[in-house]
Amino acid sequence: MKYIDEYRQGDIAARLAEQIAALTDRPLKLMEVCGGHTHSIFKYGIEDLLPPNIEMIHGPGCPVCVIPLGRVDDSMSIAQTPGVIFTTFGDAMRVPGSKTSLLGAKAAGADVRMVYSPLDALKIAKKNPDRDVVFFALGFETTAPSTAMTLLQAAKDDVPNFTVFCNHIMIVPALKALLDSPDLKLDGFVGPGHVSTVIGTRPYDFVPNEYGKPVVVAGFEPLDVLQSVYMLVKQIVEGRAEIENQYARVVFRDGNRRALEAIFEVFEPREYFEWRGLGSIAHSGMKLNAKYSRFDAELKFSVPGLRIADPKACQCGEILKGVKKPWECKVFGTACTPETPIGSCMVSSEGACAAYYNFGRLSKVAERSTGHTG
Amino acid sequence: MATIFTPSPLFERVERARRRKHKLRDEYITLAHGSGGKAMHELVEGLFLEYLRNPMLELLEDQAVFDVGNGNGAARLAFTTDSYVVTPIFFPGGDIGKLAVHGTVNDIAMSGARPLYLSAGFILEEGFPIADLKRVLESMRDAAAEAGVAVVTGDTKVVEKGTADKIFINTSGIGLIETPVKLSAANARPGDKVILSGTIGDHGTTIMIARGELELETEIESDSAPLHSLVQEMLDEAARVSTVEAIHCLRDPTRGGVATTLNEIALTSEVCIQISEDRIPVREEVHGACEILGLDPLYVANEGKLVAIVAPEVAEALVARMRQHRHGLKACIIGEVKEDPRGIVAMVTGFGGTRIVDMLAGEQLPRIC
Numbered sequence: 001m002k003y004i005d006e007y008r009q010g011d012i013a014a015r016l017a018e019q020i021a022a023l024t025d026r027p028l029k030l031m032e033v034c035g036g037h038t039h040s041i042f043k044y045g046i047e048d049l050l051p052p053n054i055e056m057i058h059g060p061g062c063p064v065c066v067i068p069l070g071r072v073d074d075s076m077s078i079a080q081t082p083g084v085i086f087t088t089f090g091d092a093m094r095v096p097g098s099k100t101s102l103l104g105a106k107a108a109g110a111d112v113r114m115v116y117s118p119l120d121a122l123k124i125a126k127k128n129p130d131r132d133v134v135f136f137a138l139g140f141e142t143t144a145p146s147t148a149m150t151l152l153q154a155a156k157d158d159v160p161n162f163t164v165f166c167n168h169i170m171i172v173p174a175l176k177a178l179l180d181s182p183d184l185k186l187d188g189f190v191g192p193g194h195v196s197t198v199i200g201t202r203p204y205d206f207v208p209n210e211y212g213k214p215v216v217v218a219g220f221e222p223l224d225v226l227q228s229v230y231m232l233v234k235q236i237v238e239g240r241a242e243i244e245n246q247y248a249r250v251v252f253r254d255g256n257r258r259a260l261e262a263i264f265e266v267f268e269p270r271e272y273f274e275w276r277g278l279g280s281i282a283h284s285g286m287k288l289n290a291k292y293s294r295f296d297a298e299l300k301f302s303v304p305g306l307r308i309a310d311p312k313a314c315q316c317g318e319i320l321k322g323v324k325k326p327w328e329c330k331v332f333g334t335a336c337t338p339e340t341p342i343g344s345c346m347v348s349s350e351g352a353c354a355a356y357y358n359f360g361r362l363s364k365v366a367e368r369s370t371g372h373t374g
Numbered sequence: 375m376a377t378i379f380t381p382s383p384l385f386e387r388v389e390r391a392r393r394r395k396h397k398l399r400d401e402y403i404t405l406a407h408g409s410g411g412k413a414m415h416e417l418v419e420g421l422f423l424e425y426l427r428n429p430m431l432e433l434l435e436d437q438a439v440f441d442v443g444n445g446n447g448a449a450r451l452a453f454t455t456d457s458y459v460v461t462p463i464f465f466p467g468g469d470i471g472k473l474a475v476h477g478t479v480n481d482i483a484m485s486g487a488r489p490l491y492l493s494a495g496f497i498l499e500e501g502f503p504i505a506d507l508k509r510v511l512e513s514m515r516d517a518a519a520e521a522g523v524a525v526v527t528g529d530t531k532v533v534e535k536g537t538a539d540k541i542f543i544n545t546s547g548i549g550l551i552e553t554p555v556k557l558s559a560a561n562a563r564p565g566d567k568v569i570l571s572g573t574i575g576d577h578g579t580t581i582m583i584a585r586g587e588l589e590l591e592t593e594i595e596s597d598s599a600p601l602h603s604l605v606q607e608m609l610d611e612a613a614r615v616s617t618v619e620a621i622h623c624l625r626d627p628t629r630g631g632v633a634t635t636l637n638e639i640a641l642t643s644e645v646c647i648q649i650s651e652d653r654i655p656v657r658e659e660v661h662g663a664c665e666i667l668g669l670d671p672l673y674v675a676n677e678g679k680l681v682a683i684v685a686p687e688v689a690e691a692l693v694a695r696m697r698q699h700r701h702g703l704k705a706c707i708i709g710e711v712k713e714d715p716r717g718i719v720a721m722v723t724g725f726g727g728t729r730i731v732d733m734l735a736g737e738q739l740p741r742i743c
Contacts, residue, residue, distance in 0.1 A: 004661075004665060008724055008725055009725075010724060010725050010726040013725050013726050014726055042729060043723070043729065044723045044725040044727050044729075045722075045723045045725065045726070045727015045728045045729045046725070046727055047727070048726070048727040048728055049725075049726060049727055094406075103404050103405070103406065104400070104401075104402065104404065106404065106405075107400075107402035107403060107404040107405075108401075108402055222725045222727075338412075338732075339412045339413065339416070340399065357732070
């Protein structure tokens with residue numbers, strides 16, 4: 001398929017892999033921040049192509065993985081309110097709360113519907129004026145503009161029965177928190193692609209300037225990821241720490257002005273937002289500002305708002321920080337599987353644990369079956 | 375190349391978890407229980423089988439095979455049933471009626487049997503237009519004629535508005551096995567070749583788009599088709615080159631797609647199935663739609679395709695013969711069976727890496743057939 005296949009060519013990948021291997025044999029730890037990259041890495045088997053000295057650490061950039069249990073419980077409490085139609089993206093349906101998931105709440109009678117866009121949720125609200133329609137907004141700056149545009153539309157059309165349960169989060173405070181974490185040992189970052197289409201590359205300047213780590217903003221096709229690793233390793237070898245943009249076909253230095261304007265129009269930063277595994281991070285979450293507060297589900301419905309500790313056995317936090325590998329968690333693959341996830345990293349296909357569980361365990365297969373050995 | 379997974383007790387742990395007995399823990403039925411993936415296996419093996427267990431059901435094949443009569447007069451029959459709840463009921467390339475005939479004909483055909491008779495049970499919602507019912511019946515009639523089967527018994531129930539969605543159809547079918555063929559998901563052996571009869575994901579993608587929620591316009595059609603004559607030609611060819619027993623397993627990869635079917639075979643036969651991504655035919659439009667929707671065509675339903683696990687010596691001849699049949703034009707060998715690691719489906723990606731193709735865990739698309 002045009003514009004897709006070009007980025008998936010195995011022969012180019014093999015050449016790139018050789019070039020990466022030729023750069024250095026120093027052990028390097030690189031983090032891909034974004035869950036989309038984690039997914040690509042596993043889907044295409046990119047780690048098979050990397051030399052053994054380069055280790056990819058799978059970061060906290062999967063929005064479903066970092067939403068805390070308490071917020072999931074809050075979403076269910078809203079969904080179970082009589083008269084509510086609760087709308088959400090598909091991968092949020094299975095996220096476990098402290099007792100059940102939205103899928104379970106749906107089976108028990110709540111009207112939970114999957115939508116592909118918040119605008120679809122608004123459409124449902126217009127079609128059902130006698131019901132309260134709530135959209136479960138999740139994600140980084142990538143999805144925040146579409147929620148913002150929907151809110152602008154809702155305000156324009158004056159849809160009184162539409163609200164948003166806002167859980168949008170911001171990447172930069174999370175990156176800062178990671179970099180400040182004492183147990184973190186990273187050599188560089190594969191920077192988020194989709195988020196950067198919105199915010200640009202300028203907000204990452206602090207990473208090389210203050211922390212001396214290089215960042216390469218990357219696309220999601222497998223050759224994008226591989227090329228970004230090459231660029232990152234090259235920077236490290238040459239002793240540089242800069243922001244480079246591999247995804248220049250869609251990411252610009254200053255981002256997308258209109259998308260940012262929409263975000264600033266409807267949202268304001270929360271004082272604190274809790275991240276699963278990473279704890280409470282200042283100014284890392286977004287909420288609806290006073291002008292749009294009539295669309296804020298948290299004000300319209302009573303939400304418990306409890307902070308619920310992660311299950312003891314679950315080590316999602318260490319895994320999100322790259323301190324532990326998924327398989328070093330005691331419940332990985334035994335009590336915690338994609339069918340019965342305990343930790344959120346096992347839920348979404350972008351979560352590090354689910355990625356390892358679903359696509360991983362591979363070198364073993366590779367060694368024994370394909371001859372692609374290391 | 376990198377070997378990130380040094381052999382560790384962990385992987386043994388995961389493999390044990392994958393193989394352990396299915397247990398149903400849920401309190402309610404969720405849509406995931408109907409998806410054809412892991413949750414459905416838990417429901418079937420953890421609940422239905424516990425209550426209804428017998429040696430024939432226990433095999434969990436798509437049909438039961440048994441002998442009737444004895445001595446020279448004995449006949450080997452295949453018997454199967456399936457319910458159809460697809461929405462929308464009319465879609466490009468077919469409708470619920472055509473699907474109800476083809477689906478059951480195919481489940482019979484996958485045992486190597488010639489389909490003979492069908493039953494049809496209808497659950498109709500109050501207010502369902504008779505004109506629509508006529509359209510459904512017309513296409514059932516045509517599909518049955520094409521497949522050479524007769525609907526010989528039936529049943530109708532009407533339920534109050536809102537307690538069913540328009541029309542649900544159940545069909546059962548019976549067929550006659552006329553060769554000494556022995557097909558089972560437990561029969562895959564190391565060295566066997568994996569044949570796929572054509573492009574994947576057409577049906578599921580069509581339904582998804584026909585629902586109109588996505589505002590995509592394409593010309594994809596459902597691949598709904600009867601496969602019994604393709605199977606008969608395969609049996610003929612196998613007998614000509616070697617014996618019919620060289621075909622070890624036939625399955626039609628419906629819900630859960632080719633990935634789920636191959637996983638079932640790998641687990642049941644305790645073998646590793648290894649496939650190559652670049653050999654798997656996917657139509658351009660399906661590939662595009664799946665890219666947009668974030669779906670993997672390997673997990674998307676088919677209604678006119680089969681997967682065959684065959685002995686290596688007949689594989690090439692079978693593919694050549696299949697390609698002469700109109701439902702097997704794009705047949706090809708997509709991989710082979712290895713001994714180890716057991717119960718695993720592995721894929722060499724077009725990019726040159728490898729990955730495991732696991733069974734679907736959650737719900738992808740409800741009410742696809």
